[in-house]
Amino acid sequence: MGRPNLPLLEVKHLCIEFPTRRGTLVAVDDVSFHIDPGEVLGVVGESGAGKSLTGNAIIGLLEPPGRVAGGEILLDGKRIDNLPYEQMQRIRGKDIGAIFQDPLTSLNPLYSISRQLVETIQTHTDMTARQARARALELLQAVGIPAADERLDSYPHEFSGGMRQRVVIALALAANPRLIIADEPTTALDVSIQAQIIALLKKLCHEFGTAVMLVTHDMGVIAEAADRVAVMYAGRLAEIGPVADVIHHARHPYSHGLMGAIPTIGSGTARLTQIDGAMPRLTEIPSGCAFNPRCPKAFDRCLAERPVLRAAGPNEVACWLY
Amino acid sequence: MAVPQPVADDTAPLLRVRDLSRYFDVSPPLLNRLVERRPRRILKAVDGISFDIPRGKTLSLVGESGCGKSTVARCIVGLHAPTGGSVAFDGNDISRLRDRAAQAPIRRRMQMIFQDPYASLNPRWRVFNIIAEPIRAFRLLTDTAGLQRRVDELLRHVGLAPADGAKFPHEFSGGQRQRISIARALASNPEFLVCDEPTSALDVSVQAQILNLMKDLQRELGLTYLFISHDLSVVHHMSDYVGVMYLGRIAELREAKALFARPSHPYTRLLLDTIPDLRHIGRQRAPLAGEVPSPIKPPPGCAFHPRCPFADDRCRTERPEPVEVADGRVACHAAAENRLPG
Numbered sequence: 001m002g003r004p005n006l007p008l009l010e011v012k013h014l015c016i017e018f019p020t021r022r023g024t025l026v027a028v029d030d031v032s033f034h035i036d037p038g039e040v041l042g043v044v045g046e047s048g049a050g051k052s053l054t055g056n057a058i059i060g061l062l063e064p065p066g067r068v069a070g071g072e073i074l075l076d077g078k079r080i081d082n083l084p085y086e087q088m089q090r091i092r093g094k095d096i097g098a099i100f101q102d103p104l105t106s107l108n109p110l111y112s113i114s115r116q117l118v119e120t121i122q123t124h125t126d127m128t129a130r131q132a133r134a135r136a137l138e139l140l141q142a143v144g145i146p147a148a149d150e151r152l153d154s155y156p157h158e159f160s161g162g163m164r165q166r167v168v169i170a171l172a173l174a175a176n177p178r179l180i181i182a183d184e185p186t187t188a189l190d191v192s193i194q195a196q197i198i199a200l201l202k203k204l205c206h207e208f209g210t211a212v213m214l215v216t217h218d219m220g221v222i223a224e225a226a227d228r229v230a231v232m233y234a235g236r237l238a239e240i241g242p243v244a245d246v247i248h249h250a251r252h253p254y255s256h257g258l259m260g261a262i263p264t265i266g267s268g269t270a271r272l273t274q275i276d277g278a279m280p281r282l283t284e285i286p287s288g289c290a291f292n293p294r295c296p297k298a299f300d301r302c303l304a305e306r307p308v309l310r311a312a313g314p315n316e317v318a319c320w321l322y
Numbered sequence: 323m324a325v326p327q328p329v330a331d332d333t334a335p336l337l338r339v340r341d342l343s344r345y346f347d348v349s350p351p352l353l354n355r356l357v358e359r360r361p362r363r364i365l366k367a368v369d370g371i372s373f374d375i376p377r378g379k380t381l382s383l384v385g386e387s388g389c390g391k392s393t394v395a396r397c398i399v400g401l402h403a404p405t406g407g408s409v410a411f412d413g414n415d416i417s418r419l420r421d422r423a424a425q426a427p428i429r430r431r432m433q434m435i436f437q438d439p440y441a442s443l444n445p446r447w448r449v450f451n452i453i454a455e456p457i458r459a460f461r462l463l464t465d466t467a468g469l470q471r472r473v474d475e476l477l478r479h480v481g482l483a484p485a486d487g488a489k490f491p492h493e494f495s496g497g498q499r500q501r502i503s504i505a506r507a508l509a510s511n512p513e514f515l516v517c518d519e520p521t522s523a524l525d526v527s528v529q530a531q532i533l534n535l536m537k538d539l540q541r542e543l544g545l546t547y548l549f550i551s552h553d554l555s556v557v558h559h560m561s562d563y564v565g566v567m568y569l570g571r572i573a574e575l576r577e578a579k580a581l582f583a584r585p586s587h588p589y590t591r592l593l594l595d596t597i598p599d600l601r602h603i604g605r606q607r608a609p610l611a612g613e614v615p616s617p618i619k620p621p622p623g624c625a626f627h628p629r630c631p632f633a634d635d636r637c638r639t640e641r642p643e644p645v646e647v648a649d650g651r652v653a654c655h656a657a658a659e660n661r662l663p664g
Contacts, residue, residue, distance in 0.1 A: 046525040047496070160613055161387075190386040190552065193613065195596040217525055223600045247600055261530035263559035264600060265582055271537070272530035272559065278495045 006077055007034035008211050009058065009179055013071035016053050016062065016235075018282075025282040027066065028053050029235045032309070037178065038209045040202070042226030042243065044217060044258070046279050050235040051215045055181045057081070058213070059096050060088040075179070094124040097172030097210075101184035103164035106171075107156040113140070113167055114152040117174060124175035139170040144200060162193035169200065176208065183215045198225050219262055223247055231255040234279055234290035241315030251317040254291045289320065297321060334413065335374035336514055336546045337398070341407035342417075343570075344368040344393050348618060365618050367393040369570035370407065372644075375563070377513075380540070380547040382557040382578075384593070385567035386614050391550045394567075395516045398548065399434050400425055411514070430460045433507035437519035439499035443491040449502055450487035453477070456510040476505040480535060497528035504535065508543070518550045533559060554597050558582055563650070566590045569617055569625040576650030586652045588630045588662065624655065632656040 016028035028050040035041045043051045056062050058073055060080070073081040080091060092098070100106045108116060117136035121127055127135060133152075140148035143166040156164055165185065172180050182201065186194040202225055205212055214226055222229055223243065230240040231252065239252040250256040260273025277294045280286060286293055292302040301320045312322035349355060349362040368390040375381045383391040396402045398409050400416065409417040411428055419425045433456070436442040443452055453473050456462075463469050474484035480501040491499055500520060507515055517536070521529040533556065539545060551557050557564055561578040566589060574587040585591045615621055615628065624642050627633040636655050644651040645658050656662050 046527060162613055190614070191554070191596045192386060192593065219526065219600060220597070258527055259600070261527045262600065263530075263533070263555040265555055265558045265594075265597060271534055274530050274534055275527045276531070278497060278528065 008037045008039075008076065009035040009213070010074040010077075011054070011058065011071070012074070014054065014057060014068065014073065015070035016050070016057055016066055017069040018066050020065075022283070026069075026285075027235050027282055028057070030071070031232070031235075031237050032071075033230055033237065033240055035179065035211050035213060037211055038205065039228065040205060040212045040214055040226045042222035042229040043213060043215045043232060044219060044222055044229060045232035045238075046217065048234075048279060048282075049232040051217075051232050052183050054232075055098075055183050055213060055215050059092050059098050059181055060085075061092075061098075090124075093120060093177070094175045095177050095179065097175070097177035097180040099165075099168050099172050099180060099182040099185045101187050103161060103168045103188065104156065106168050107164060109156050112153045112155055113159075117167075117171060120171055120174040135174075136170075139173055140167070142173070142204070143167070143170045144196075145170075161189055162196065165189060165193075165197055166200070169197070169204070173204065173208070173210075177210065179211045179213065180205075181213050181215070184217070185214070186221055187216065187218065194221070201225060219247065219259065231258065234285055235282070236290055237309060237318060238291070239315055239317045239319075240309070241313075241317075245314045249313070249315075251312045251315050251322060252291075252319045253295050253297050253321075289318075333376075336377045336412055337375040337548070338410040339374070339394075339398070339407070340372045340410075341370045342368055342372070342394065342397055342404055342409060343370050343406040344390075344397050344402055345405045363618055366570050366620070367617065368397065368404075371565075371567070371570075371572045372407075373563075373565055373572070373575055375514075375546055375548060377546055378540070378544050379562040380549050380560055381563040381565065382549040382551060382561040383565045383567055384551055384554060384557050386552060388569075388614055388617060389567040390570040390617075391552075391567050392518055395434070395518045395548060395550050399432060399516050400429065426460065430456075430462075430510045431512050432514040432516065433510060433512040434516045434518065435500070435503050435507050435520045438523050439496055439503055440523070442503055443499055445491055447490075448487065449477075449489055449491065449494075452491070452502060453487070453505050453509050456506060460510050462510060472509070473505075476509055479508065479539070480505045481531075495528075496524050497531055500524060500528075500532050501535070504532075504539070508539070513544070514546045514548070516548045516550075519552070520549075521556060522551065522553065529556070536560070554593060566593065569614065569620050571625065571653065572644065573626065573654070574650065574652045575644070576647075576652075580649040586647065586657050586662070587626075587654045588632050588656065589626045592629075624653075630656075632661060634661075 012032050014028055014031045018025040018027055031054060045051050057068055068081055072079055075095060114136055118132040121132040121135050137148055137152055145151060145163060145166055186197050198221055226243045229243050229246040231238045233254050239246060239255045246255060247259060250259050257273055257275040263272055275294055288304050289302040289307050292298040307318045307320050309316045309318045344367050346365040346367055348365045350360045354360055373381060383394060385391050397404045404417045408415050416428050450473055453476055454469055457469060457472060463472055473487055477484050477486055482501055521532050549560050564578045564581045565575040566573045568589050574590045585594050621628050623639045624637045627637040642653045642655045644653040
């Protein structure tokens, strides 16, 4: 992929650890990737693969005792992983917006939508209350809330799930961030609403040139919205590449199995491809390649030596087959 | 899909549901009604639905949240008493059985698998006791050795090891817990399983394992499934018949192949359009405009008309009744009048 400018976000050798009584668990292990301006990077993997942790580390919201144990996170070439809390708070919202899975818990039920939007806008800009309110209305219209002027002073419980998620997107966009971390933004929503929200995210990225890190386990959402996809397994990157290549020509046996496990209409297969077993617990990650006990193509080297990401066609794959 | 049926001569459907309805009273408290003159409010979660499930087959109900599909499941297994209509299991009307003793013989023959494997297993019980509970409750086996053998067999059947019986649910992953739920459901030798979103809490690779297991068990044991899901691709994979529900009613009930090849009801069509398709990267799904209306105040006429591109005056005033078509039935004026394109 041509990279005309510097990437917007660079994650280099990120490690996230959880110290426990029985030793340190490595939840994210040496993960590196970048996101270009205006690009949508999909991050997929099973629950516990470390997708959300990576996202939370980028916005500096890792829950203790989890901590960044190594590596660097750079926004516009400047490190943001070692910033003091107050400085990070300014970046969060202004430069990096966040959308979480459950729209009800990301909104404060006691404050009206307008108050939450105005507060966010005024935190990050020097608008007056009146200007901020006008901007709030603009945002609600941009995310497609019907009769936005009447609903500005409504409370979150007066909105449906899909509408709440639109409000959360409006909040994330409030300060015109250049990067949005969207962590399972459509998982709690019905399919028909899902399509609306994804279409909206894509449209906004296009209009405002916002880059998105889209964390999800839903390959359908990825196929539709992402430019590139990163596949995570047991805290490590298994494969990263352009969306069409990862979905149709997955190199890594894990991503290959993952694609076959998705029931599709019109495929007519009686049985789904099945990856036997389950992702290892963090306490029991095998030596060598983390996928080797479940891998149909594993050989000696996979048991002994951990593969590194290397180019295989348009993708980068961490697998000794390449 | 040819399913070998142990009772192939018995052609009567195993489950026959007729005009099933379940209303919930969501009125404000009596005092508020008297003082503030607020009216009674009735939520029609399920409003007159009918279907049959032949032996050894799978019927799926799909729809968005709040369309009443789980309420149907709960009415069938007896967790809710239906407001109206009948549920006949193997010829016996079970919707009017109120006392536990009368329900027990039917209950042994139908079991349920729930959505959340984290909430549906008692965290303080060992897996052995969880699976043995239905056997004990129905007094199917009384000797300890026989019980042990049966539980071991069930654990192996769902792909777990007999040694797992000594563990507690928290020692298992989500997919393994769902296997335990399936073993528990199979413990009383049921013929009919109601599966309420059995895989929607699971990751895709684990979902594939569970769906394959369910299909294998159906073939081996001749099970009949009522499968509830919001995921059309999973439904497509599992079903012989599909009922599409919208606001408590069945919009379209067809043979699965026909429904996916030639959807008739505009809601089914729109729902099929919103399925993410891995074959078309970057395809813009046709976003279905609007949202499901409140079931407390459903729109008059056809409940789908505010979102339907083919709605006319008749749709806005007159409720469409299901009309028989070649391989099922469809409740749509536009389909009945041949107003739909294609």
